[in-house]
Amino acid sequence: MMEGRMAKVALIGMYDSWVIGLRNLANALVEKGHQVTIIHFKLMVSRREPFYLRNTLQYQTVDSETSRNEFLVNSYNTDVQPWTYSELQSMGDLLVDLQPDIIGLSTRSVYESYLFDIARQMRRVPGAWTIAGGHDASFRPEFYVDHMDFACVGEGEEALIQLADCIETGADPRGIPNLVWRNNGQIQKNPLAKPREDKDYFFSELQDRVVHYVCHNNRIIRADALLRDVPGQLNFYYTMIGRGCTGKCAYCTAGHFQGLYSHQNLSMKLRRMRDIDGVIRELITAKEKGFRQVTFLDSFLVAPKKYLLSFFRSYERSVSLPFFAQLHPDQVLGYPEVLGAALDAGLNRTVVGIQSGSERVNRDIFNRKTTHRKLLAFAETLVGRRSLKVDYHIVTHNPFDGQEDFEQTLKLIRELPKMNCSLFLFRLYAFVNTQLHQLTQAAGAAPLDIRLHDKRAVMCLIRWAAPDAVFNDIYSHFDNMSFEDLRQLYRQIKNNIKSDVDLVLEAQEHMNKQSFAVAMQLYDQALLLNPGSYDAWVGKGWASLATGTADQAESCFQAALKRYPLGTQDVWLQLGELKQRSGLFQESVKYLERARFLTSPVHRSDYGKILVDLANAHSQNGDMIKARDLLSEAIEYLGHEDRNRIVGLRNRLQVYLSDLHPIHRATAFASEAFR
Ligand code: SF4
Structure with missing residues (x-):
């Protein structure tokens, strides 16, 4: 040194x-x-397998989205x-x-x-x-x-x-x-220093000075600060609005961090909120860099009501990207306006953490106190709100789960509202340092019967997917069936019964294969199950366009925006273009401006295309100067071929504008030029 x-x-x-x-x-x-x-x-x-891995280092998950056709287990990182x-x-x-x-x-x-x-x-x-x-x-x-x-x-x-x-x-x-x-x-x-409450470093204007290297798949590459140029990485921007967690779950150390300080008589707030302007500045930067979704990693987005309302309003005004966040049941049930503000700001996916259908297990083993009544009320408040997607989290392979506890979990799964929802099962892994690890190490903890718990996991998905009669029939033979038997039955059920989420995912696959008619049918089926599905309306809109029914496409996109008013850039842009096709140029500006607001200039050709569309709309509305300026801006963003065409167009427009009767000549020009 x-x-x-x-x-x-x-x-x-x-x-x-x-x-x-x-x-x-x-x-x-x-x-x-x-x-x-x-x-x-x-x-x-991660990797998907038809079975649980043994001797794992970390947890494995199963979810109803990945297991849309058959029961599949996701394993992660060092395990695979x-x-x-x-x-x-x-x-x-x-x-x-x-x-x-x-x-x-x-x-x-x-x-x-x-x-x-x-x-x-x-x-x-x-x-x-x-x-x-x-x-x-x-x-x-x-x-x-x-x-x-x-x-x-x-x-x-x-x-x-x-x-x-x-x-x-x-x-x-x-x-x-x-x-x-x-x-x-x-x-x-050495003694601990009192944690700082006046400063956070989640974001810095200087963050681009940090050099990043990625060592993966036997090679090392130098990457940009947000790994935007690493293939397959980071479509979502991750951040937090506060530090610390108010929970104390037995399987996690996050809620016990405060204890490190209190043992030394140092106070540390359970949650320290960031300055709202700082978070918004960070997210505007992320948006400018091309991120189209935000994920808030706060385990619960817990904050004083005033803070949350103010944050969501600022977010809606200045960021307005779709986002994932986990809200707390007490906050949503106690202050419905918090959920309303979150939805207005763009909340499009959230989680209800159930963990166990047994209140005994939740309370005595996991140290989670929320009652099932409250969890169900929470789920009912969330499900069906706009196009909000809800994930339920349940823990499996818990050695403390008795037969009765398991049956309570099945019962709770049955009662959950399911429209636009998915079920996620997390195989329990007792990480060292956690209370749960101590519990499992303690004398008397039952050893895990892995085969039984594997079977129970499939049964949870069967309960999620099957009607009562089918489920009851299978469950009555549970003891005599193997894991593989249950997997086969689950596959049969999924061949016959699809949820709205399954149907949308399947339709998207058909869209990719250009089987538009099949995709359309699947979107229609999804909409029968869930008329509020943004994804199904948008998908049906694209399928309609692909099959040449523009009017239907427009009404599908409008229906989607009714369900999720924030909308996505592609929908606003398409509606803007459809309005132009109908000669409604004034109206198209509104849609295109919204598409522009949601699009980062980093997506250069998308952004340039919106500017050209806007220029067209303004020229048709007679504002030739605005049209020329937009074209000049668009030139910066377009690819080589488009750029040459638009440079020519802009130059011709400039000539017309400098003519003796500019407006008259230019308007005549516009109706020709943008065709
Ligand atoms: S699991 Fe989540 S809610 Fe529970 S202590 Fe950990 S971070 Fe907090």
Whole structure:
């Protein structure tokens, strides 16, 4: 390490394309002038299998969308694509090339068995300080300081800034709050600093200074800050409006972070809300960079009512992209206006976290207190609101689930409203450091009968899909049937019974194959089941256009907007063009302006096309100057061929505008030129 200069810091995240924690740290460091590189060591991967994997490191999921035709299990990351020797070696080579002063690793307990190899690569950089942070390092720093110079407990931004400052000043880092380290074999734990409430680093104007590398599929590529140029990555922009979670679920450590501080008599609010203007600035930037959806990662979007209402209004005014968020039942049931504001702002998908149909299991095992009555009321309030898509989450493979608990879960699944909804089953995995892990380790915890729990998972999906008579018949033979028998029966049921969500997904596949008539039938069937489905109305609109029925297409798109007034860019644009075809140019401007608002200039040809359409509409309305200016702007965005055509058009328009009778001549020109 060289003193007297800003530090070079490399931060490593595993199987996480977004690395929101590392982005915070990186923003904090670049704002102090340090140089930061984030290495995405493997991206998030998943694979679908017809069965549950054994000996997994992380949870597996089943959902009614993926299992639209047959029961399929999704497995993730290390379970299906462990890293290779060459990837590990290349990551080490990259570190050697970068020569950082500090190398940080974001930790999760599921990657514990890989730590030795990763730490060895980190140590290839002579003299660099190595540090582990994140959830696992916070709850068991002792484990990490066997492999690294330091572990950081709790929130790491300030500690990492101070560590980097030590590179600059040459100061001794061992007094930095939150750090744990070994001193002659003895563990030294520095006291924690009070968490900051006045500053957040989710977004920084300087974030583009952070260099990103992606190490995946045996190669390393340099990527842009938002991984926009990495194929298959990040269609959604992820962020949070606050830090901390008000829950204390037994299978999660997030709700127990506060305890790290309270043990040292330091107060930490359960939720610290970000400045609304800061979040909106961040999201406007994301929109400008071309993101078309936002996902709020806050486990619950909990905040004071006034904050939420103000946030949603600002979001609607300035961002207006469709978004996913998990609202809290108490907030929605207690303050219906919060849900209304969220829907107005663009909420289009949400979650109802059920976990177990047994209140005993929820309360005594998972430490979740919401009653089923409340969960059902919550679901009924959400389902059918505009085009809101609702996912139900249920935990399977729980060793504490008795027969009665399981039957209560089946009963609850039956009672859930299902229109435009999906069921997600999460196979329970007791991560170390969690209360649940302690419970399962405790003497007396029943060993998991895996075959039984695999069968129960299929039964949950059968309960979701089948009418009572079919379900009852199958369930009466449950004990004598194998997992495979149940899978076969589920497949048969799905051949005969489709939900509105299934039908829309199937129709989209037919649209891709250009089987428009079949797609149209499927959209119609979906609309019979759910007349409020935005996706079905839009799909039917496209199918109508493809089969030459423009009037029908227009009424389908209008019907879609009635269900989801925010709409999507493609629908507004198409309606604008349909209005032009009908000669309604004044009206088309309204639709095209909305399409423009929802489109980022990053999507250059889409954006350019909207500008040309707008120019056409304005010229037909007689505003030739506006039309010329829009064409001039469009030229910046269009591809080579279109650009030449539009440059010619704009130049001719300019000539007409400078003629002696400009308006008269130009109007005559317009009706010809845009054809
Ligand atoms: S599971 Fe979600 S709600 Fe529960 S403690 Fe963790 S983050 Fe909070």
